[in-house]
Amino acid sequence: MTLMLASVLSREEAEIALARGADIIDCKAPSRGALGALPLTRVAEIVAFVDGRRPVSAVVELPHDVAHALGAFEEIVAAGVDYVKFALPATPDAGEIVEALAPLAARTRLVAVLFADLGPDFECLPALAAAGFHGAMLDTAHKGKGRLIDFMSIDALCEFVARCRALGLASGLAGALEPPDVPRLLVAGADVLGFRGALCAEGDRRGALDARATALIRDLIPAQRGAEAPLHADWSFIGRGYVEPPGANDTDCVFLKDYVAPVEIGAYAFEHGHTQRVRFNVEAEVTRANGDDDMRSVFSYDVIMDAIKMILAGGHIEVVETIAERLAESVLLHERVRSVTVQVEKLDVAPGAVGVRIRRERAHQDARRLQPAPLRLHAVK
Numbered sequence: 001m002t003l004m005l006a007s008v009l010s011r012e013e014a015e016i017a018l019a020r021g022a023d024i025i026d027c028k029a030p031s032r033g034a035l036g037a038l039p040l041t042r043v044a045e046i047v048a049f050v051d052g053r054r055p056v057s058a059v060v061e062l063p064h065d066v067a068h069a070l071g072a073f074e075e076i077v078a079a080g081v082d083y084v085k086f087a088l089p090a091t092p093d094a095g096e097i098v099e100a101l102a103p104l105a106a107r108t109r110l111v112a113v114l115f116a117d118l119g120p121d122f123e124c125l126p127a128l129a130a131a132g133f134h135g136a137m138l139d140t141a142h143k144g145k146g147r148l149i150d151f152m153s154i155d156a157l158c159e160f161v162a163r164c165r166a167l168g169l170a171s172g173l174a175g176a177l178e179p180p181d182v183p184r185l186l187v188a189g190a191d192v193l194g195f196r197g198a199l200c201a202e203g204d205r206r207g208a209l210d211a212r213a214t215a216l217i218r219d220l221i222p223a224q225r226g227a228e229a230p231l232h233a234d235w236s237f238i239g240r241g242y243v244e245p246p247g248a249n250d251t252d253c254v255f256l257k258d259y260v261a262p263v264e265i266g267a268y269a270f271e272h273g274h275t276q277r278v279r280f281n282v283e284a285e286v287t288r289a290n291g292d293d294d295m296r297s298v299f300s301y302d303v304i305m306d307a308i309k310m311i312l313a314g315g316h317i318e319v320v321e322t323i324a325e326r327l328a329e330s331v332l333l334h335e336r337v338r339s340v341t342v343q344v345e346k347l348d349v350a351p352g353a354v355g356v357r358i359r360r361e362r363a364h365q366d367a368r369r370l371q372p373a374p375l376r377l378h379a380v381k
C-alpha cells in the first residue's frame with residue numbers, strides 16, 4: 001500500500017492535511033529549498049497538534065561535521081517526530097555519514113533522501129540498510145526544473161523501489177509531483193508518495209496548502225478503507241478514476257496509436273545485441289468518464305506508454321507475443337479497463353509489418369482479487 005505524505009509548514013496546514021486524509025504529516029520549510037528544516041518549536045507545535053493521529057516526519061538540514069549533525073538529529077527526535085529525513089549528499093563521505101548515524105538509526109526511524117536530479121547513487125542503499133535506516137526517498141533538489149519523472153524513467157523508479165524492498169528499506173518517491181503523475185507512480189509500489197507543490201494553490205510549493213488540491217491527491221491514492229478491507233484490495237483501483245460510479249456500464253476507448261520504439265527482440269541469433277523497430281497499437285475499453293473534466297474519472301494513456309517502457313526496459317525479448325501478453329496484463333490491472341486489444345508489429349523484418357494482435361478481457365470481479373505485487377517486469381540488478 002502506498003501512503004500519502006504531505007509536507008506542511010505550520011499547525012494550520014497540518015490541520016488541512018489531516019482533515020483531507022494525508023497518511024504522514026511532514027514538517028518542512030519550503031522557502032528553504034527542497035529539504036528545508038522548520039524551527040524546532042514549530043515542529044513541536046505540529047507534533048502536539050497531530051497528537052499521534054498520524055505519524056509525523058521532519059527534516060534535518062545536515063551540518064558539515066558529524067558531531068554537530070548528531071546534535072541536530074537528537075534535537076528533532078526530542079521534538080517527538082516519528083521519522084527524520086535528511087539529504088544524503090552524493091559525495092565520497094556519504095558512507096561516513098551513514099556509519100556515524102547508525103547508533104541513532106537503532107532508536108529512531110531515519111530516512112535518507114537522494115536527489116534524482118543530482119545523479120543519485122543507488123549503491124548507497126545496502127549501506128543504509130546495514131546501518132539500520134528505516135528507508136530511502138527519492139526527491140528533486142531543484143524545484144521548478146522538472147518533476148521526478150523528468151529525471152528518472154518509470155522503470156528506474158521501479159528499480160529503486162524494488163532494491164529498497166529487497167534490502168528491507170521503506171521507499172518513498174517525491175519531487176514536484178503533479179496529479180497526473182500519481183497513477184503512473186502507483187505502479188512502482190513505493191511505500192510513500194510525497195507532495196508539497198501539488199497540495200498548494202496554483203501548484204506553488206511556497207504558497208499555502210490548499211484543501212481542494214490536497215483532497216484531489218488523496219483521492220488519487222487508494223486509501224485503506226477500514227480494518228475489514230485488506231490492503232491489497234485497493235491495488236485494483238490504480239489509475240485515474242479508481243472510483244467507479246455505481247451502475248456505470250458504458251465504455252469508451254482510450255488508445256495509443258502507431259507508437260514506435262526500438263526493441264531488442266527476436267529468437268534468431270542475428271536478432272540479438274541490437275534493436276529493431278516495433279510498432280504498438282493499443283485500444284483499452286474503459287468505463288465511461290463522467291464528463292466533469294476531472295482526472296479522477298479517467299484512465300490515462302500515459303499508463304499505457306509507461307507499461308510499454310517498463311516491459312522494454314527488461315532487456316531482450318524473444319517473441320512479440322510476450323510483449324503483447326505483458327502489456328495486456330498491465331493495462332488490465334487498472335480497474336477502469338474492461339478489455340484491451342494490443343497489436344505489436346516488427347517493422348524491420350519484411351517490407352510491410354509482421355506481428356500479433358491479441359484481445360484480453362477480465363471479469364469485473366477478478367479485478368478485486370489482483371495482488372498488490374508491484375509491476376516489476378525485469379530482474380533487479
Ligand SMILES: O=C[C@H](O)COP(=O)(O)O
Pocket residue numbers: 005007026028139140143174175176177194195196197198205
Ligand atoms: O517530501 C516531499 C516534498 O515535500 C515534495 O515537495 P514537492 O512536491 O514540492 O517537490
